[in-house]
Amino acid sequence: MSEIARKSGGRRQRRDSEELRAALLAAASEVFLEEGFQSASIEAVIEKVGGSKRAIYSHFGGKKELFLALVTDASSKIIDSLPRSDEVSGDFGWTLKTFGMEVSRVLMMPTTLALYRAVIAESARQPDVAETFFLNGPGRVAKRLAEVLNQFEASGVISIADCQRAAERFLGMLRDDVHLRVVLGLQPPPSENELEQSVDQAIEIFLRGIETRGS
Amino acid sequence: MSEIARKSGGRRQRRDSEELRAALLAAASEVFLEEGFQSASIEAVIEKVGGSKRAIYSHFGGKKELFLALVTDASSKIIDSLPRSDEVSGDFGWTLKTFGMEVSRVLMMPTTLALYRAVIAESARQPDVAETFFLNGPGRVAKRLAEVLNQFEASGVISIADCQRAAERFLGMLRDDVHLRVVLGLQPPPSENELEQSVDQAIEIFLRGIETRGS
DNA sequence: ATCTTAAGGTACTGTGCGTTACCTATCCAT
DNA sequence: ATGGATAGGTAACGCACAGTACCTTAAGAT
Numbered sequence: 001m002s003e004i005a006r007k008s009g010g011r012r013q014r015r016d017s018e019e020l021r022a023a024l025l026a027a028a029s030e031v032f033l034e035e036g037f038q039s040a041s042i043e044a045v046i047e048k049v050g051g052s053k054r055a056i057y058s059h060f061g062g063k064k065e066l067f068l069a070l071v072t073d074a075s076s077k078i079i080d081s082l083p084r085s086d087e088v089s090g091d092f093g094w095t096l097k098t099f100g101m102e103v104s105r106v107l108m109m110p111t112t113l114a115l116y117r118a119v120i121a122e123s124a125r126q127p128d129v130a131e132t133f134f135l136n137g138p139g140r141v142a143k144r145l146a147e148v149l150n151q152f153e154a155s156g157v158i159s160i161a162d163c164q165r166a167a168e169r170f171l172g173m174l175r176d177d178v179h180l181r182v183v184l185g186l187q188p189p190p191s192e193n194e195l196e197q198s199v200d201q202a203i204e205i206f207l208r209g210i211e212t213r214g215s
Numbered sequence: 216m217s218e219i220a221r222k223s224g225g226r227r228q229r230r231d232s233e234e235l236r237a238a239l240l241a242a243a244s245e246v247f248l249e250e251g252f253q254s255a256s257i258e259a260v261i262e263k264v265g266g267s268k269r270a271i272y273s274h275f276g277g278k279k280e281l282f283l284a285l286v287t288d289a290s291s292k293i294i295d296s297l298p299r300s301d302e303v304s305g306d307f308g309w310t311l312k313t314f315g316m317e318v319s320r321v322l323m324m325p326t327t328l329a330l331y332r333a334v335i336a337e338s339a340r341q342p343d344v345a346e347t348f349f350l351n352g353p354g355r356v357a358k359r360l361a362e363v364l365n366q367f368e369a370s371g372v373i374s375i376a377d378c379q380r381a382a383e384r385f386l387g388m389l390r391d392d393v394h395l396r397v398v399l400g401l402q403p404p405p406s407e408n409e410l411e412q413s414v415d416q417a418i419e420i421f422l423r424g425i426e427t428r429g430s
Numbered sequence: 431a432t433c434t435t436a437a438g439g440t441a442c443t444g445t446g447c448g449t450t451a452c453c454t455a456t457c458c459a460t
Numbered sequence: 461a462t463g464g465a466t467a468g469g470t471a472a473c474g475c476a477c478a479g480t481a482c483c484t485t486a487a488g489a490t
Binding site: 041042043053054057062063 | 446447448449450
């Protein structure tokens with residue numbers, strides 16, 4: 001009954017509803033990422049959208065659920081901009097650089113940084129948020145890079161026992177102390193130029209190491 | 216006058232006072248690191264120590280100052296357990312492994328993890344906390360490792376342009392996705408065995424890279 | 431003994447905010 | 461038209477908790 005009612009009749013309502021939902025999510029994104037989950041107030045979100053708090057409770061259920069929706073949304077969007085493993089060219093160095101640069105840029109985006117802070121802050125209280133973030137975000141990045149490494153492993157360009165772990169190493173090098181300082185707000189994000197130098201150095205180490213050859 | 220009074224007379228008072236201060240700090244450590252700064256309540260800290268909130272306000276000034284004192288204390292203590300650059304033996308691989316293992320263990324300690332979460336959560340609102348943490352913690356670790364690398368660079372074992380950055384790379388590899396998953400509470404800290412495998416792999420890459428030699 | 435100084439304790443205040451109870455308007459089905 | 465359901469709005473509740481005003485106790489100085 002309500003099924004039928006919804007199916008045909010719900011159409012117009014649902015459209016408005018979804019617009020509102022999107023608007024709420026966008027506003028929540030601004031507020032939560034700027035202030036963090038706990039400091040952020042539902043009221044501030046509503047102020048940006050207009051309307052009343054009730055909207056949030058009917059659409060999402062509560063503050064926590066709104067946050068989870070936001071994290072799901074944001075972490076997926078961020079990753080979508082990364083190159084896919086099936087768009088990989090022949091040259092390994094070039095591939096690694098493209099991938100590294102793209103990841104570095106994403107890591108230093110204000111939205112990403114804020115999301116990172118907010119999620120870590122809440123991870124103990126909201127494990128589902130932490131899991132959603134990781135699976136949609138860093139987890140997928142590592143997986144993609146691992147696939148790329150696998151391809152090059154197969155063709156003999158490189159030799160790695162565990163591509164997954166190696167990928168995580170490379171990404172770890174990109175998420176280094178500079179990243180931590182930026183996350184902590186101790187320095188501004190690096191310029192494109194600095195990013196490039198950083199990626200180049202990481203690649204150099206990743207490919208050839210630092211030991212003196214011929215020893 | 217009050218100077219004189221303090222100088223001789225304050226002795227007994229001051230001793231009790233410092234005991235109390237230490238007890239407050241210890242209790243604050245438990246509460247703040249478990250709950251995070253915002254969720255932690257002054258009252259919970261007092262409950263552990265006995266006494267009244269007044270003690271915190273006279274000793275520290277307020278909730279924020281208490282947190283800063285805690286972070287200063289905790290981040291220094293953690294680092295003190297790390298090997299110093301002047302205790303370095305002749306073998307580079309061994310040195311790197313010792314250093315790597317010690318850092319990995321520290322990174323995975325519950326206290327360290329909680330501190331990391333709490334500081335990141337508050338970094339935007341309390342920049343001084345972020346700075347204190349970084350300078351006493353990760354910053355000092357990287358510096359120590361950089362000194363070690365410098366020594367081996369000088370003796371030609373390795374070849375690095377920028378030891379500071381290289382040290383940060385190595386540490387970045389240790390603070391990889393596994394660390395992030397543990398920080399987020401998605402998996403328990405690795406066993407000593409897993410830690411060792413992880414460090415070994417990081418060292419292998421750091422020293423020799425993954426590219427097929429002879430190409 | 432008494433005065434002074436400061437730490438420690440009690441109890442209150444004020445506020446911010448998530449949540450909910452209740453009401454109103456809209457829109458489809460018949 | 462009309463009934464019924466649902467989204468959206470208004471206003472109030474209730475609670476947790478940082479901070480504080482005021483009092484009490486203790487310790488050293490004279």
